[in-house]
Amino acid sequence: MKKARTAAEWRRSKVTERMVSFSGGAGLMSKLGPLFQMEDGKRERHIPVIDCPDTVAAGKPFVINVTIGKEVNHPNTTEHHIKWIQVFFRPENDKFSYQIAHCDFAAHGDSVVGSGKGPVVTDHRVSVVVSVNGRGRIYALSMCNIHGLWESGKDLEVA
Amino acid sequence: MKKARTAAEWRRSKVTERMVSFSGGAGLMSKLGPLFQMEDGKRERHIPVIDCPDTVAAGKPFVINVTIGKEVNHPNTTEHHIKWIQVFFRPENDKFSYQIAHCDFAAHGDSVVGSGKGPVVTDHRVSVVVSVNGRGRIYALSMCNIHGLWESGKDLEVA
Amino acid sequence: MKKARTAAEWRRSKVTERMVSFSGGAGLMSKLGPLFQMEDGKRERHIPVIDCPDTVAAGKPFVINVTIGKEVNHPNTTEHHIKWIQVFFRPENDKFSYQIAHCDFAAHGDSVVGSGKGPVVTDHRVSVVVSVNGRGRIYALSMCNIHGLWESGKDLEVA
Amino acid sequence: MKKARTAAEWRRSKVTERMVSFSGGAGLMSKLGPLFQMEDGKRERHIPVIDCPDTVAAGKPFVINVTIGKEVNHPNTTEHHIKWIQVFFRPENDKFSYQIAHCDFAAHGDSVVGSGKGPVVTDHRVSVVVSVNGRGRIYALSMCNIHGLWESGKDLEVA
Numbered sequence: 001m002k003k004a005r006t007a008a009e010w011r012r013s014k015v016t017e018r019m020v021s022f023s024g025g026a027g028l029m030s031k032l033g034p035l036f037q038m039e040d041g042k043r044e045r046h047i048p049v050i051d052c053p054d055t056v057a058a059g060k061p062f063v064i065n066v067t068i069g070k071e072v073n074h075p076n077t078t079e080h081h082i083k084w085i086q087v088f089f090r091p092e093n094d095k096f097s098y099q100i101a102h103c104d105f106a107a108h109g110d111s112v113v114g115s116g117k118g119p120v121v122t123d124h125r126v127s128v129v130v131s132v133n134g135r136g137r138i139y140a141l142s143m144c145n146i147h148g149l150w151e152s153g154k155d156l157e158v159a
Numbered sequence: 160m161k162k163a164r165t166a167a168e169w170r171r172s173k174v175t176e177r178m179v180s181f182s183g184g185a186g187l188m189s190k191l192g193p194l195f196q197m198e199d200g201k202r203e204r205h206i207p208v209i210d211c212p213d214t215v216a217a218g219k220p221f222v223i224n225v226t227i228g229k230e231v232n233h234p235n236t237t238e239h240h241i242k243w244i245q246v247f248f249r250p251e252n253d254k255f256s257y258q259i260a261h262c263d264f265a266a267h268g269d270s271v272v273g274s275g276k277g278p279v280v281t282d283h284r285v286s287v288v289v290s291v292n293g294r295g296r297i298y299a300l301s302m303c304n305i306h307g308l309w310e311s312g313k314d315l316e317v318a
Numbered sequence: 319m320k321k322a323r324t325a326a327e328w329r330r331s332k333v334t335e336r337m338v339s340f341s342g343g344a345g346l347m348s349k350l351g352p353l354f355q356m357e358d359g360k361r362e363r364h365i366p367v368i369d370c371p372d373t374v375a376a377g378k379p380f381v382i383n384v385t386i387g388k389e390v391n392h393p394n395t396t397e398h399h400i401k402w403i404q405v406f407f408r409p410e411n412d413k414f415s416y417q418i419a420h421c422d423f424a425a426h427g428d429s430v431v432g433s434g435k436g437p438v439v440t441d442h443r444v445s446v447v448v449s450v451n452g453r454g455r456i457y458a459l460s461m462c463n464i465h466g467l468w469e470s471g472k473d474l475e476v477a
Numbered sequence: 478m479k480k481a482r483t484a485a486e487w488r489r490s491k492v493t494e495r496m497v498s499f500s501g502g503a504g505l506m507s508k509l510g511p512l513f514q515m516e517d518g519k520r521e522r523h524i525p526v527i528d529c530p531d532t533v534a535a536g537k538p539f540v541i542n543v544t545i546g547k548e549v550n551h552p553n554t555t556e557h558h559i560k561w562i563q564v565f566f567r568p569e570n571d572k573f574s575y576q577i578a579h580c581d582f583a584a585h586g587d588s589v590v591g592s593g594k595g596p597v598v599t600d601h602r603v604s605v606v607v608s609v610n611g612r613g614r615i616y617a618l619s620m621c622n623i624h625g626l627w628e629s630g631k632d633l634e635v636a
Contacts, residue, residue, distance in 0.1 A: 103287070111464055119257065148575070306589070312350065419580060422576075425578075437613070447583075450597045452596055
């Protein structure tokens with residue numbers, strides 16, 4: 001993997017507008033990042049698990065499945081549920097990141113007759129289709145309404 | 160199918176807050192609904208096509224695939240793309256509707272080096288998983304950034 | 319206001335791809351539109367009320383405030399809340415509609431210590447800023463988690 | 478401020494499911510966080526600037542304005558625009574984070590007659606209303622379609 005520029009190299013560059021892509025800037029560390037949880041006890045049930053090929057062909061669509069929970073399924077009730085999954089892609093040799101998709105899971109059994117008695121429940125999983133032109137890393141970010149933000153990632157190779 | 164109350168019956172009812180679910184109220188017709196296009200020439204490419212079983216078991220999860228375009232694929236560029244798909248469910252004997260999911264397709268080849276030269280493109284299709292407890296109708300609503308809103312529907316039976 | 323083309327005129331036109339913008343097509347009426355409720359009893363509390371100038375200058379940004387409820391505030395709890403507001407614009411002489419914004423209200427007091435005991439609640443109102451180049455109609459669509467979809471509209475003049 | 482548990486204290490606790498809220502887990506650092514940029518050259522135009530009171534009353538609604546750009550306004554075209562702003566809240570003595578809102582800016586002048594010639598443009602700013610019951614930190618995350626993810630934060634005191 002090509003070595004990323006250091007903050008010093010960026011400052012010496014001729015780029016008029018310094019778009020620093022790592023750690024937010026010289027010395028500035030993201031404070032939002034640490035809020036993303038990545039370990040969920042022995043029986044994982046909050047991690048947004050990314051399921052897709054390890055290697056894909058450039059420009060050819062492939063499916064990314066993201067599911068919440070590995071060994072244990074996450075609850076899905078009015079009071080406790082997964083609100084959404086967002087998927088991002090960071091190409092290896094790109095200063096920037098791109099959002100692939102954002103999927104809201106909108107139904108959790110809510111109803112006028114009482115929580116959990118509603119007519120429809122949306123499961124916390126989604127499949128999207130994407131194509132890329134180079135290797136990079138896929139990120140998934142999910143949100144539980146009471147347990148906050150959860151993150152996972154998966155490297156992607158392009159043949 | 161149980162007959163829906165008429166506007167007159169609603170007015171005579173003892174319900175303090177009249178939640179009228181058809182046509183928005185006595186005489187009030189939705190003005191947003193007519194903005195939803197449902198026919199797209201001979202070679203359909205804007206309709207959000209719903210693909211799911213005709214009949215499902217109550218409470219058992221099933222997959223809903225929604226794809227844009229039937230005979231002809233829709234373009235997917237910075238200048239012309241599908242922004243999102245929303246999925247709704249209207250149970251047969253329910254006054255109200257429920258949103259199942261909302262999926263944004265966020266990447267269309269945008270890039271600092273020029274439109275269409277970006278590293279990632281999200282296809283305009285999504286698969287979600289849902290369970291219902293009674294028959295009804297699934298609705299899909301999609302948005303093209305330059306051709307507006309498109310709608311489709313599919314009846315769902317519960318065995 | 320210029321008269322919209324009839325279905326017959328569209329068929330005689332030289333447009334290769336017939337993008338029919340009214341009522342979804344010759345004879346096809348939106349089935350999703352009737353699900354949008356517009357009247358909410360005497361003490362309105364579900365209607366997404368649009369507050370913005372009646373007349374604006376072309377190309378000049380103005381604020382659109384959308385609030386749920388008029389005389390009575392809508393509840394905001396884990397079990398009963400407004401999920402989101404979407405805002406659309408239909409220019410008068412345009413075949414198509416455009417989405418202005420979509421705002422999710424994500425916090426309703428949900429918490430590990432019990433519903434309603436959470437540390438944050440998002441109110442069901444939003445302000446966005448937009449500019450238009452011609453007259454048309456603004457639409458707001460909102461969703462209550464147990465009472466479904468609600469619609470309102472407001473004509474906009476451009477001086 | 479109550480001292481947060483260390484990773485060691487969590488392991489010794491009787492909590493069956495170890496919900497570790499800092500750095501994702503013992504030794505696990507977020508890899509998505511470093512993608513969030515926080516410094517944008519001398520003339521800032523990507524940072525989502527949070528404007529709200531420094532101190533608020535517990536349980537009383539207050540306005541959070543988030544605007545992109547400080548000294549220089551960010552472009553707003555089909556090819557280059559801000560896609561969305563997300564707002565989060567991390568209470569001081571809470572293991573978890575909560576999303577306040579997610580607002581998509583959907584119109585950027587896209588049109589069938591050409592990019593930038595469309596009838597409506599949504600500005601990259603939003604105002605939401607929220608109430609909290611204790612001090613914490615507000616986070617804003619925004620996305621530029623070609624320059625990626627940007628973050629900012631602001632401490633909030635409760636009187």
